[in-house]
Amino acid sequence: MNLNIRIAEASDVPALAELYQTTVLEIAPQKYSPEQTQMWASFAVDTAIFQEFILKATTFIATDETEIVGFAGIAENGRVTATYVRKDRIRQGIGTILMEEIIKYAYNQKMPHLYAEASEFSLGLFQKFGFYIYDTEIVSRHGVEFQRYLVELIWH
Template identity: 75%
Template sequence: MNIRIAEELDVPALAELYQTTVLAVAPQHYSPEQTQMWASFASDTDNFQKFILNATTFIATDERGILGFAGITEDGHVTATYVRSDLIRQGIGSILMEKILEYAHLHKIRRLYAEASEFSLGLFQKFGFHIYDTEIVNRQGVLFRRYIVERS
């Protein structure tokens, strides 16, 4: 497996992975309306590109293509952790999270934080993040509960 930083040319493939993963995994924890709203973010080309490129987004690849991605900003915000839906629970998310932690260490980022979903919360907790709050967000009239997690 190789890890590299996302480039503009990667954005369409990352959007497809994001949408496919959300549509496959979210129904285990979220309503159909929530799932569709969440997945639709990948179709918002400009904002999705900013989501990927305004952070340092690491991409895991191998001969099968892109396996997953995870992003972090300079202030320690972990913006994304997504793994291809057919490869979840095979260690790819952990490898990407280790890369995020390595980046934070090298850049002397003392506090990491994220908004975790029901299905990403376990990964964050595995790497020492703890819940310090929850929030309800409204996306075009669709409400979502997110866990605000941090690691110092």
């Protein structure tokens, strides 16, 4: 697989919003209700909020020969803000490559630990890299509730 990894720029936000929304709409119904799926996907609709989500963190983008196939972000405090792979490229190693980039970046920035709020879909990726579940939480978005896994990776 020939992937290029680079940092997201403002000009990438529309393509990232499209990837986010189409992927959520495609995969979320496997584990989430129609209401949860629609609420989750709607996050990408507010361009200003989505742009802040992408650009406030350090967001790595994976591209193949033609287009963006995934992205993952990390905030200055060690919070992994996103891990998304395009719906037709899931389970092809892209998430692994992006997570390796996140961990390398965090280590180089001397972040003492990483943490995230993982969905049913991203939990396995986090666990593959040694993150452990320390709690779960229920969050409400406009009256729609979601369970998330609180995961953490501490350097040894």
